[in-house]
Amino acid sequence: MTDYRGLTWDHPRGTVALNTAAGRFSREAHGDTLAWDGQPLEGFESHPIGDLCARYDLVVLDHPHLGDALAADALRPLDDLFPGDVLDEWRASAVGASAASYTARGRLWAAPLDAATQVSACHRESVPEPPRTWDEALRTARRVPFALSLAGPHALLTFFSLCQGLGEAARTTGDGPLVSRATGVAALEMMRDAFAHCDPATARLNPIALLELLARGSLAYCPFVYGYVNYAAAPGNPVRFADVPRLTPGGPLGSTLGGTGLAVSRRAEVSDALKRHIAWLMSADAQRRFLPRHEGQPARREAWTDPEVDGSGGGFYSGTLATTEAAWVRPRHPGYTEFQTSASALIRESLEAGRAAAAAYDELEKAHRAAVRSTADVL
Template sequence: MTAYRGLTWDHPRGTEALRRAAAGFSAPPSPAARHGDTLTWDAQPLEGFESHPITDLCARYDLVVLDHPHLGDALAGGALTPLSALFGPEVIAEWRATTVGASADSYTAAGELWALPLDTATQVAAAHRATVPELPTTWEQVTALAAERPVVLSLAGPHALLTFFSLCCALGEPPDPAPASGLVPRDTALAALELMRDLTRRADPATFGLNPIGLLGLLAAGRAAYCPFVYGYASYAARAAGAPVRFGDVPRLAPGGPLGSTLGGTGLAVTRRTEVSPALARHLSWLLSAGAQRTYLPERLAQPSRREAWRDPALDAAFSGFYSGTLATTEGAWVRPRHAGYPAFQTAASAVLRAAATGASSPADAFAETVRLHRALTL
């Protein structure tokens, strides 16, 4: 009999379904299903999920919901158990084959899958439904909307860097993941930063420090009209909640150009300190099952990773077209590297780029410093 503890992130999307499922795991209704193990979930703020040292969390918890760039630090610290030690190859192959886009690949390193691809999200476009009846499809339409309505950019925490990366992808130059690289061509970087500056010149500076949850709260309340790149939360489009936010694919920088986006989502990892019982292994596997992903999790505000769920017409209708409207962007989203030290780089580089995007420093100097920080990952 083991009392397991997990750590997730503090939003209903990250807590509600996991905690309800854990209650059922800890006290099965059927006597035949009782195993004696228990599972409880703690939560940390989104900022902790994005930047708290992962090895510290893994030393204190049995299960950790993490972001894929944390893998480098986690593996360098020997903090995680590879899922091949817990699940058969056919189970892992099925997860790889059925998840949306690069969800499973993002938690893969050194030939192993290190976290269950529990939740899929990427940067998508979002708008106040009543204010913006049709989402812009090109950047020209974005700038036209910004001249009339409050448009915001996601810049807080690591998000200035992630928005910059998405724009570089949309310009046809995905970042080079090699630590010693120059990231992207200089002209591409300066063009991306100029696009960011063009929007921040007209934006309320109070929005620059808001994380995606804060920005979506503004959109839901109608205090902002549109954001071209923000991590999607289907719950803000739930019909049951009035569907205040409209989501869709990110705008193209030119008609027919690429949809640029930087993959997010969450993975559920098992820490090295944990002895996984058969009951816990079954519970974790169930979280990625078709049934749980199509009904149980979304009904409790979680966001699924399986493609069947994303393509389910009933689920899509319940969330006002969130899944069909953002699927193309999600399928093509760029995956960040999993180098040791990458979360710290994200934080530092984002601060540098945020200053440039908001007019506090030179774009050229900011890009040079970002490249220097990236190359320092190998030192």
């Protein structure tokens, strides 16, 4: 008999389905039990992953943690626990790069449990039609309450999405600049232009807080924010999610992948019952039926393209699928999450201080060079 403990993030999307499933597991696993703790979103984004894996058997993590986790030898590769054909099926069924983001050294280190990326969000009554271009987004920002997602690591993630939308992905290793000067300055200038229309108080609000404002109608539009189906599925569907605006005619849908993976720590002695439980959470049945009915946001493409799931989610999945499929995978080298936090603060503070985009780019690139010099890319 084993008492397993897991750690997820403290939001209904991260807790309700896992807790409900854990209750069933504990009743049916013939002596094994599973209980989940929750940590705030800020901890999920930045808490040292090695510390968490030393204390928990299962950890719901973000793919940029992978470099630190491998450097600390904190995770069990899933091919040690599941047959290759099972992992291949998970990879093939995952929406966008959800599975690829947890793959390194040719092995899968976390099961793609939940898929999300930066998308656009608006209050349905204030903005009946989501802007499809950046020019439309700025015009909308001039007439309704508007925000950029800038708190915690999100200023950098919004910057990455804009760079991607301009046609250049940021580098995922330390070889060269984070992004070219021309693209980086252009993206920062776009953020500066948009920030001029923001309530400054929103710069310190995480995506959940921004979406709460949208649901209440005190905020009307955010062009890049991580999507939460919970807000589109709420009674009255106050929040509508859509693909991000294109920055250039016919240009790419620039977005930075989020979502969560379910990882097994080195400390866990994994029973057959726990393997079956993890495999069930990743199954088409659980992802299409159980997770959506318990406030989860699945990662399987069958769920995202299921009309019933989409309908109960207020059109969230069909409205954001194209952006999710195109989303970019962040760097995953050791030390990246620390850089993500500090670089985001640099961008946010440069916007608040009104510094020139070129000067902000120089500061960002200096921070990037310092970060990559202090670590090696293990992926």
